[in-house]
Amino acid sequence: MLKFLNKIIFDPNDFRSVIAACIAGNSQAQHILFKKYFGYAKSICLRYTYSPEEAEEVLNEGFFKVFNNLERYDPAQPFKAWLRTVMVNNAISYFRRNKKHYTARTAFDEIPEPGVADDVVSDMTAGEIMQLIHELKPIYKTVFLLYAVDGYCHKEIAAMLEINEATVRSQYARARAQLQETIAARYPDLAGQYAMLSL
Template sequence: MFFRKKKIEFSEEDFESVVRACLAGSEQAQRALFKQYFGYAKSICLRHCSSPEEAEEVLNEGFFKVFQHLDRYDPSQPFKAWLRTILINTAISHYRKNVKYTRDTVGLEDATYPKFDDNIIEKITADEILELVQQLKPIYRTVFILYVVDGYNHREIADLLDINEATVRSHYVRARARLQHLIKRSYPDLFPTDWGVQSYRQNEN
């Protein structure tokens, strides 16, 4: 004699019922939650990773942690914010396991790439910018995304990455400068013909 496992009822339109079903062990509810937030979660992982394959690895590991610690989620808070924090921390952990940190204290003056009007960035699509950001060195990309997109300040980033604040600032300036260089190289038509001369003169002053 055996007992059939009771089916856990939930509605995909009722988020709270999905969470309750996940907590009760419903694999169907877990799939529903994953499906609902897949696009949002993937966009976060892509920003923090060098390739779609790496992003998928972080995404899967992040959702594993979500289901593992779902009992810690506070329903009074936005689920997206909680999910975002887990995914960012997962991406940082992934970075720590796979990339060696450069623990230097290089000054801001070492970023010698030329400057240009930030309005140029507005002429490029989000996907195009993301493609260029993924070409940055992992530490530059991580600092840049945490600061510009995720809204962390330099002190918070330093704590997350276990490096000093001066290094964070240096990495951010270098990341921004390198990104500007990549935009210039990839989209030269967005720049005036005398841009190189003007930039050289600015650096000399």
């Protein structure tokens, strides 16, 4: 990257050059980076929100944080992994800020866990599971995504959501149980396969 007459010159095909130009505040480089990772980042935001409008808000705020903290990115690490962390953390911050709004949507903490085979969820495709995950109570959905999709441990989730670890474990179990119950209702053939195998 070179500076010529106060204008930053970078190679759009050289990722490190684009990153350096973004850090220097070059709007063209920022547009290139945004366009390249827009779809990936938006898919993360859509997972953790309940409407396209919410996802857009989380996405825009997330990219704002990306560009403001890009100097912290370690070029030796995959950029998508770093971007995912920023987007997930921003989605969680958004969830915490709007927790009261989400809590008002549903109130079924005391739902008993159904006795559907644990492996039912394991046999679903990612797309099918994601459709069902969006129907979960917001806190269950968030915990399930953090643990089962994004790979955070219960302790990390507890810290992120500012709740205790036992609550996280309970909410994950309930999320999984509700998914299994829904699958049993909507996909009886699939649930029946596991019932036969357990005999």
